Amino acid sequence: MKNVVLIGMMGCGKSSVGRVLAQRLGMGFADTDQCIEAALGRSIPEIFATEGEAFFRDWELGVAEELARKENLVIACGGGLPTRPDAIASLKYSGTVIFLDRDGEDIYDHVSMDHRPLGQAGREAFLERCRQREPVYRQWAEHIIPSRATAQETAQAVLEALQL
Numbered sequence: 001m002k003n004v005v006l007i008g009m010m011g012c013g014k015s016s017v018g019r020v021l022a023q024r025l026g027m028g029f030a031d032t033d034q035c036i037e038a039a040l041g042r043s044i045p046e047i048f049a050t051e052g053e054a055f056f057r058d059w060e061l062g063v064a065e066e067l068a069r070k071e072n073l074v075i076a077c078g079g080g081l082p083t084r085p086d087a088i089a090s091l092k093y094s095g096t097v098i099f100l101d102r103d104g105e106d107i108y109d110h111v112s113m114d115h116r117p118l119g120q121a122g123r124e125a126f127l128e129r130c131r132q133r134e135p136v137y138r139q140w141a142e143h144i145i146p147s148r149a150t151a152q153e154t155a156q157a158v159l160e161a162l163q164l
């Protein structure tokens with residue numbers, strides 16, 4: 001089976017929905033953020049603080065290319081992965097890309113930004129990043145699924161969109 005690739009803003013629910021989806025589909029689960037943290041033995045905030053964003057994005061590309069060679073996976077992408085066209089292009093080639101569309105205000109007001117280095121410049125900066133990213137997510141997505149219910153309900157909506 002082709003991969004199912006989840007994209008969307010940080011905190012929209014890719015990791016939580018992805019885990020539920022993988023279980024429901026009997027597929028494996030991979031999370032690009034976790035792959036990078038495991039490979040480097042450091043947390044995302046540490047990586048951003050010591051190496052910077054460009055270094056992280058290069059790793060993200062490498063992980064995307066590696067996962068794209070596999071199949072039968074639900075892949076939760078890092079929120080910024082689609083800002084590198086080469087990274088999301090390789091994953092799109094490997095599967096179906098789903099944009100989990102959750103309102104930026106809802107995310108900022110309810111999701112902790114403690115471990116999200118690019119979420120720490122305040123509410124307006126976060127919402128501006130959402131506005132910049134939205135067309136990018138839309139451009140790559142085959143399906144756009146509102147992510148405003150529980151992870152289970154959002155996973156169910158993804159299954160229906162995939163007709164699975």
Ligand SMILES: Nc1ncnc2c1ncn2[C@@H]1O[C@H](COP(=O)(O)OP(=O)(O)OP(=O)(O)O)[C@@H](O)[C@H]1O
Nearest residue numbers: 010011012013014015016078079147148149150154
């Ligand atoms: N559809 C949803 N509606 C409301 N809250 C949700 C939804 N899906 C997940 N959540 C909650 O939002 C938080 C962020 O979810 P999650 O970590 O899955 O986001 P993410 O998209 O993987 O973020 P990141 O890009 O930073 O890895 C979690 O606390 C999760 O329980």
Ligand SMILES: O=C(O)C1=C[C@@H](O)[C@@H](O)[C@H](O)C1
Nearest residue numbers: 010033078079080116117118
């Ligand atoms: O949206 C982003 O740029 C990010 C989202 C997270 O998944 C992590 O990849 C990291 O915090 C950066």
Ligand SMILES: [Mg+2]
Nearest residue numbers: 014015033076
């Ligand atoms: Mg995640």
